[in-house]
Amino acid sequence: MKLAYIGTYPPRECGIGTFTQNLTQSMLGFDDQGIAENELLVVALNDGNQNYNYPKEVKLQIQQEQQTDYLEAANYINLSGADICILEHEFGIFGGLSGVYILPLLHRLEIPCIVTLHTILDAPSYSEKAILKEICKMADKVVVMSHKAISFLTEIYDVKQEKILLIEHGVPNIHFDRLPAKTEFKLTKKKVILTFGFIGRNKGIETVINALPEVIKTHPEVLYIVLGKTHPNVLRHEGEEYRTFLQLLIKNLNLQSHVLMLNEFIGEVELFKYLSACDIYITPYLNEAQITSGTLSYAMGAGCAVVSTPYWHAAELLTEDRGRLFDFNNSEQLAALLNELFDQPETLKQIQENAYEYGKNVTWPKIGKKYLHLCNSLLSFPKQVLEKKETVIDLLLLPPFSLTHIKRLTDDTGIIQHAKFGIPNLKEGYCLDDNARALLMVLMTYKQKKDEKALEFMPIYLSYIHYMQNTDGSFRNFLSFNRNFLDEVGSEDSFGRTIWALGYLIGNAPNDAYYQTGKLVFFDAMPNFEKLQSIRSIANTVIGICYYLKTNPSDEPVLDTLKSLTQKLLHQYAVSHSEDWKWFEHLLAYDNGMLPLALLHAAQILPDKQIVDVAMTTMEFLEEHTLKDGILSVIGNDKWYAKDGERSFFAQQPIDAMAMVLMFHQAFLLTGDKKYLTKLFDSFMWFLGENDLRMSLYDFETKGCCDGFENYGINRNQGAESSLAYLISHLTVLQAYEEFYKADASAVSEKIKDLQSV
Structure with a gap:
């Protein structure tokens, strides 16, 4: 089977790109001799005027704001011999208002298409709603990563439930023991709190920093590591304003020895070492509007005890004693919760074990098999034929x-x-x-x-x-x-x-x-x-x-x-x-x-x-x-x-x-x-x-x-x-x-x- 993928792709530093690469590799499928059973090609999205040194599987590039690139990509995929196309959708990675440039490409595809939705809004603008409805109409199957996403699609976007499939966000099958990981980073005497991912104001990192003075009164060995670069779009329009704000806050609260900000975008192996070395992982986002969080899924996969604000994905994933929730912007509640967990190591350990058990079921090899099963089921039926939406404009x-x-x-x-x-x-x-x-x-x-x-x-x-x-x-x-x-x-x-x-x-x-x-x-x-x-x-x-x-x-x-x-x-x-x-x-x-x-x-x-x-x-x-x-x-x-x-x-x-x-x-x-x-x-x-x-x-x-x-x-x-x-x-x-x-x-x-x- 030949598979075509559309999305961002490494070395572009982007969470969707990492997801796309992991998905492609997990769907290769290998026989007893270690030979890949499936063939893949990737159409990669470039931001601005950036160009990247892509690996060999990237056969074509789309400049985000160049409309004709999308039409050429559709022609290329149709002529490539691909059996099925998998699109990773996030509004911000496609060109035009609300990413509208992806629509003509999808209209021209002549093979079945699976769309994985990474963002689904509960209060979309007119354009966002119209575009997502059109994408779902053209998709042969829509993949989401949470139950909340299914309810949004059916109730807000009028997508038929039988068209939607829940496949969880995959996590790398990488594991490190906690003590060796701490030893490697010289953190054996520290109680480590970690946040990773792209940095921006919506991440709410200041909530954690404001909670630390109360935590270190009881646990002076606490170290909060913030691991991640400023988001490229934020950097382009605002520079390092938010990071500077955080650094000033750290200084004003005299927390220089308790907060470490690492301005890096690291590989998955190194990332899982940090996740294994941490005692508590925090996602302190400022509002509920996040239907999928790759960082949260990774933390669960690594067996972290997760503490989070109740955004949609966290509220769903952290049930069954797999983590703890605190209110948005509530530093006092967070401080009390952190002290409680550090004071009760057995409770902390049980949460970590529960998270690890969940993570074993969503490793990329298992997620890849679910996507392959979906592809095979779609190919066994004729592709849906929709009325072509064509315009004289060429x-x-x-x-x-x-x-x-x-x-x-x-x-x-x-x-x-x-x-x-x-x-x-x-x-x-x-x-x-x-x-x-x-x-x-x-x-x-x-x-x-x-x-x-x-x-x-x-x-x-x-x-x-x-x-x-x-x-x-x-x-x-x-x-x-x-x-x-x-x-x-x-x-x-x-x-x-x-x-x-x-x-x-x-x-x-x-x-x-x-x-x-x-x-x-x-x-x-x-x-x-x-x-x-x-x-x-x-x-x-x-x-x-x-x-x-x-x-x-x-x-x-x-x-x-x-x-x-x-x-x-x-x-x-x-x-x-x-x-x-x-x-x-x-x-x-x-x-x-x-x-x-x-x-x-x-x-x-x-x-x-x-x-x-x-x-x-x-x-x-x-x-x-x-x-x-x-x-x-x-x-x-x-x-x-x-x-x-x-x-x-x-x-x-x-x-x-x-x-x-x-x-x-x-x-x-x-x-x-x-x-x-x-x-x-x-x-x-x-x-x-x-x-x-x-x-x-x-x-x-x-x-x-x-x-x-x-x-x-x-x-x-x-x-x-x-x-x-x-x-x-x-x-x-x-x-x-x-x-x-x-x-x-x-x-x-x-x-x-x-x-x-x-």
């Missing part, structure tokens, strides 16, 4: 997402406005429009791909916007390369685009510093909102306000401003449209898709049927004149398209294609109708050659986007506007693809009903 047609050209255009002031071919044209300096678009793009990039490069660019673009703001809240637009202002007040278009980016920032800030700065600039600009005359500026401002209101829905003054600006757009439509010209002006000019887009955004906030009607009507009118037979032909800026006149086909520009992509994406979000995904993808393919000239505007060499095309062909200059328009469109396609796989069919029909009756 991510494998997209070039790899790259910020290379943006990096080339960006210096410490901002993003350079223009380029000669792919080279920054410093003579043209900077403008507000492009720095606002750049801020929007890197915010989208970081939100979707967690790209650290995007985070590095963010303060550059935001500080440019702040620098260009006047005291009355308006903005200058142009700045020369030597940092001289070139205007007093910029265009209304640049103002609106800036508010769009700031609104998005407030709703999607990566940290509080960006949030507070964005909010400050946004509200300093707000007195100018009602003064706007340009309908495109109004449209961009409406979009920014909507992004702000999504996270601040009770801000009545801003809500009133949204209503007022939306009415201006509706009024402009009322005075300009006719039976055969359903548009806001007497011509189709530039950035046309932004006008319906603004109303589609407003419709999410304001329950007004007129907004929906005008948004859909004008979107359909624009589509009628620009999108035919799957080919986008945006209105050219050469002569535009006046009512009763002829439309211009030349000087087509990327911002117009971007506006169409964004418009259809918002229509999909509003209605749930996947026909808009087809139109969105057709619009995006304009960049890659599905256009009037049948030539790609994306430059695969420079990773930039050409400025458009003229009657003579492609304009090969690759300025900021065009390259940012391409990247924002690319990110929108990725986001739409992700949202499609999260969408619930019943929710879609409800959305359409709501729109019709609003």
